[in-house]
Amino acid sequence: MSYRKVLTDRVCAQLALSTAVGRFAQVMFDVTVVIFVVEDLHRPAAAGLAVLLATLPGLLLSPLSGSFLQGRNVTGWMAADYVIKAAATLGIAFGASADAGGVWLLWGLALLSSLTSAFGNVAFRSYVALSLPAELRGPANGLDSMIAGLAAMAGPALAGIAVAVFGGRHSVAVVGVAFLVAALVAAASGRTTPEAGGEVGLRSAVEAVRGILVHPVLRGLTGVYFMYQVSVGVLVVTLPQLVSAGFGADSSWVGISWSIAGMAGIVASLAAGHRISDGAERRFLTIGAAVTLVGVAGLFLHSTVFWLAAMFVLLGLAVGPMDVGLLSLRQRVLPENGATAVLAVSSSLNMAGYPAGAMVGGLVAGLGLGAQTGVAAGCALAALLLCALLPAGSLHARRTSAGKTAQEAAESPTA
Structure with missing residues (x-):
């Protein structure tokens, strides 16, 4: 029953769907790009760096990205992240080649796809933490964990199928289309700004x-x-x-x-x-x-x-x-x-x-x-x-999105 209540929240359901499509696309990106670069371009060394560039910069920029999101439309920026990923992925599919220029293009677009990753990664969790009532956060978190598990388990298999059906280069393009779908679903969820703005x-x-x-x-x-x-x-x-x-x-x-x-x-x-x-x-x-x-x-x-x-x-x-x-x-x-x-x-x-x-x-x-x-x-x-x-015990009180104070759990450290 609790999962049904979570999914009856339209914004939560759409953000969960967008997150699911985006996570599947990200897993498929790693697999299809590696196969494409190794088997079609015959540049295995370039493949490893491309995957690293598609991951690490976004992690390093997450503090700036998170502060930027404060007071802004998190669903809009989630959609923007997926649009950028779609453009970068499609650029790799139709622009990367085995020559030096094509490899540098591959690396540059992989880097571009990573820069806004925190926007897509945080939007759903921000909404759950700041907008859902406390009794629905547990089921929403279970849904979040399930989505991650499904993507990790089925994403590589879907990538393998895409490569078998469409070939290396065009399978990367399929992933780009998946990112576009994730962007459209996020954009359709409407504007969500769960907290006041802050310094960036x-x-x-x-x-x-x-x-x-x-x-x-x-x-x-x-x-x-x-x-x-x-x-x-x-x-x-x-x-x-x-x-x-x-x-x-x-x-x-x-x-x-x-x-x-x-x-x-x-x-x-x-x-x-x-x-x-x-x-x-x-x-x-x-x-x-x-x-x-x-x-x-x-x-x-x-x-x-x-x-x-x-x-x-x-x-x-x-x-x-x-x-x-x-x-x-x-x-x-x-x-x-x-x-x-x-x-x-x-x-x-x-x-x-x-x-x-x-x-x-x-x-x-x-x-x-x-x-x-x-x-x-x-x-x-x-x-x-x-x-x-x-620490265990009682946590400091925190305001919910409705402005009410909820008593939350944690214990201050002892001296």
Whole structure:
């Protein structure tokens, strides 16, 4: 019933749909561009840099982007982000080539597609945090986590189908059209300005970062989720070798394992969104981190593929309480002023854990499977220990979008 109530909010439903299409398009962008550049242009080195340029600049600019969004039409700028991504993607599809000029065009357009990423990433979460009543935020967060899980699981498969049907270059163009669809859906949701405007510039961006670092709950959440994502990133790099050398299975089990985790994650996200309540967020995060640790540690026991599948069921089930717990607790402690900027910075810091983990996984690859799995398990353990350090108790009061004061949960740090 609660999910039905969330979807009866027209703006929320349309922003969720736009976010879903945009996330699918982003996952498909990474896959189709790599295939196009490697197989059609025969420039594998250029492909890796293109994906990096399509991701990293947006993360680095998120403090400025978040402060810019304060007091502005978040749905309009969400649409603008997707229009820019559509133009850049279509430009890559029809302009990139194997010569030097074509490769530089590829890199430049990949960079362009990243610059406004925070606008698209934050709009839905800003609306949920500042415009929805408190009783609907849990289900909305479950929906958010489910969308991310669906995109991660089905996006690569859709990209593979697009490449098979349309070819490398035209599959990239299909992704550009998907971004346009996401932009149209966002624009149709109407103007949404959930908070008053604020200062835009380097000072406000620094304040947004400082606001996270000095706030005991936001700082703790950043540490918990960053370490969790590092563990996942290490595992992504480790899994192909683990499947073949550890479990003696066919390489197809790499994709099968992540699909199993994705399906379990979707179910867990919906369940967590339905069950979570104010004050339960830290318990959800602790459960998620603990289940992640068990799933990763279980990979030390090289057994049959059924054991591998069981561990990835656990890893998928951990996603729901981790994501929904993070989103719900972060929403409850957002400051009265500058909430959108804090959301943008916090989301970027959390996302940074995944590429950091992938890098760490690559660096320790030469030390063997035991070392790689041990690092992943160690990061999961660190996330669990950090959950125990999250402040509990009553949080400062924060005004809702209707101007009423809601008593929200967190405890000030003791001296």
